[in-house]
Amino acid sequence: MSRQDRSSTSSEAAADEIDLLTLFRTFWRGRLMIGSAVVAAILLGGIYAFVLATPTFRATSVVVLETRQSATTGLESVLGALSSDSETINTEVEVLKGRELMGRVVDELNLIQDGEFNGSLRPKGLISRIKSSIFGEDEQTAEEAQRIKDGVVSALLDGIQIRNVPNSLVFQITVTSTSPVKAAKIADTVAKLYINDQLRVRFEANEVATRWLSDQVAEQRAAFESLDEQVRDFRAQTSVINGETLAAMDRQLKDTRRRIEQMTSESGELNIRIAGLPADAPTSRRMQLTNDLSRMQEQIAALTEVERTLAADFDRQSQELTRLEQLAREAEAGRLLYEHFQTRLKEVAAQQGINKADSRVLSQAVIPSGAAAPRKSMILVMSALLGAMAGAGLVLVREMRANRIRSSQELEAFTGQLVLAQIPQLKQKSSKDLIAYLARNPASAASEAVRNLRTSLLLSAAELPPKVIAVTSSVSGEGKTTTSVALAQNLTHMGKRVLLIEGDVRMRSLNHYAADVPDERKTISAALTSQAMLAEVTLKLPNIGDVILGAKSQINAADLFSSPRFAELIAEARAQYDIVLIDTPPVLVVPDSKIIAQQTDGVVFVTRWDSTTREQVAESLSQLKNVRVNLLGLVLTQVDPAGLKRYGYDAYGAYYGNRYYTQEG
Known part of the structure; x- marks a missing residue:
């Protein structure tokens, strides 16, 4: 760095120091104004903190989410198991903040009759009282009642904070109220109704599953009985043999066909022999062969008729057996499906008695011994800081607007004389x-x-x-x-x-x-x-x-x-x-x-x-x-x-x- 650069840097540093010194002197000259502003702000803050502000109390109930993978009931649950991923945790937080749950809290504690949450119960203003005295009180319609309840739910939500403890399955339900007892009671009620809501959802799901399974058991039983009746009727109406007899018939049919083929072959050979006899062969010899050929042809014809009859019986028996087996399989499938739904119905019925919520209360709310707000010491400190800032601002504004000479230093600095x-x-x-x-x-x-x-x-x-x-x-x-x-x-x-x-x-x-x-x-x-x-x-x-x-x-x-x-x-x-x-x-x-x-x-x-x-x-x-x-x-x-x-x-x-x-x- 050159000497000129160092000189420039030194000058800038000196200028900054002078500016800060001038600013400090300005504030020092205005210390009375700043002090007055601080005192006034502390006084106003004290009036607000000790007189005007309504004390509020905070109570916290703690709920822990229990995943259901550790269940030891041995029964398959109707509802899917809750996981511990961030989506599940965020979902449960929103459930805790849901207006439906808060509506149940309002009904449980009758908060509609509490002026802290129901603004319509607070003292009316002068104009409202005059209107009421002239026109009378309006009848409350269903829409008006619902609007009031919605307002109470909104006011309750404003006083409730749901927080998930990081890296855990723990939820903190913090309630702020003007009454310490009420704050603890609301926090515990939210936790209780949240757990009851889980049981209610599970119970309703079991009820729906039970009704559906009952209908399915009845339907499957009727279907199974119908199929079983069809099997019995089919057996009664037909002379169905079993598979072993049908196999024997198949073997007999095959033997008959082999004999026909063999005899047909022998008949052909015999024809060849007859045709090969010399002309001077004895007549008895020719007759004897001719008679053998005739008997053989008669046997072939008889065997052919037997083969046709056996084939027809085999085809009929095969079709009837196939139909019987199909009906038997359908009846068996209906029986198995019926038994499955019946078993599931028994499991669901048994599960209704052992259902448990996905959460449990880890710690009930403790009635606070002191008010959480207003934080009087903090209000006084903040009031002092705001007063100091306001006073400093007024001093700066006064200095900026000051157009008159107030000291010899100002006069010398301004004129150079x-x-x-x-x-x-x-x-x-x-x-x-x-x-x-x-x-x-x-x-x-x-x-x-x-x-x-x-x-x-x-x-x-x-x-x-x-x-x-x-x-x-x-x-x-x-x-x-x-x-x-x-x-x-x-x-x-x-x-x-x-x-x-x-x-x-x-x-x-x-x-x-x-x-x-x-x-x-x-x-x-x-x-x-x-x-x-x-x-x-x-x-x-x-x-x-x-x-x-x-x-x-x-x-x-x-x-x-x-x-x-x-x-x-x-x-x-x-x-x-x-x-x-x-x-x-x-x-x-x-x-x-x-x-x-x-x-x-x-x-x-x-x-x-x-x-x-x-x-x-x-x-x-x-x-x-x-x-x-x-x-x-x-x-x-x-x-x-x-x-x-x-x-x-x-x-x-x-x-x-x-x-x-x-x-x-």
Whole structure:
């Protein structure tokens, strides 16, 4: 990293530190407002927590889900076994939160008559009471009753929390109610009805299965008996032999066919022999063979008839046996199906007596000994935090909207000029009382502030301190005349030769310090229009010293001070006095102060605490700068010590609450 980069980083860090410090100082100045906001918030939170809030209690009943794979009944259940997967657990949670189950809880505990859940039982408002008194009570319809029950169920659901303990089959049923006993009772009732609901579902399933199995047993019994009757009838109506006899018939038929084939073969051979006899063979021999052939053919014919008869009997017996066997098989199948349904019916009937729920209560709800809400300590802590945030926000808003100067640091930071002094606000009613007070109390905070201003001016340039000084401000009422008089008085008591000139001939504020109305021949106007000498227009005022007062003039004030005579008068005063102070009009009102300042060594700019706006100060200094006026410094006047404390600037005012200062009447 280059040196320039490190320097830039350091500057940014310094800027951040300054911003944080400024923010901290802002909050510190507004600590009273923040503290008040915190106290107010804690008070409101305390009123809510201890007075307004209705205490609520929480009770928890614990239910555990038991999977049915571990059942030892030995009977097959009508319902499928519950598994422990996430889908089953989530399903059971939704069942616990179901409106049907909650409706049973409402009916079980008669919560419709409980004002905590039934809003219609709560005290009616004024408008509702007036309507009831005029029109009477409306009859409750079935739809209205159902709507009320739905509302009670919804209110009950709002007060119930169902939670599955992670990585377990345990469900926590937490109920919140205004009554600790009611909370525990509702939690236990939900658990009980949830388990009863499982038994009810299982019982209803068994009932349905029993009815269906009973119907099936009756149907299968009738079918079996019908088939068995058909077998018996078939046996009675036919001369059915068994399979062994039929096999013997088959063997006899095959033997007969072999004999026919053999005899047919022998008959053929005999024909060949007869045909092969020579012509001279004996007749007896030929006759004998012919007779044998005839007997053989008769036997073949007889055997053929026997074979035909046997074949017909075999085919008939085979068909009847097949039909009998089919009927017997159907009857046997009907019997087996009947016995199966009968066995299943007995199992279901037996299972009704040993049915158990899929869940059991692991822990019943305990009546809470203390309220779960409102959490008073938490409410107070949160109230304090919210109050602090609100107070800090108000402080920031106030600082953002603040457009008036409230400290010398703000004035210096805003203008870039040195603040020579801060002069506190005095409660004297008149200007004369103020000068008398300063004269009587040289060690007061106000006197020390003026003395600080005097020291700053005299030491502003050690080699050549200013001699002719103009005192001005942005607008009227900022204390420039009082500052001028107090500074003149302080310098005079120091032993300096001081001349105070009324430069504001339009308002003539210095005239209030004179006992009588000044002679117009002894005023600044006379000195500038009649060429009167300096000594001729100078007056001595008690506790102030030499003063040139103002008077009305037919000549415009700006023109009056623009005359060469004014420059000559200032030169004469510079030669005769150590310090010449000129009280001038406000910069933003008339151009007189800018004209007068051209004949001075510099200007002291007065700003009233918490009154003069930043825009006024900026515009005034800009106008003075445009006419190349030497600005000696700024003075913050009429500073209110209580106001400084209220705004958090008490560390900046060293002129109040300090034992170095004395204040007398």
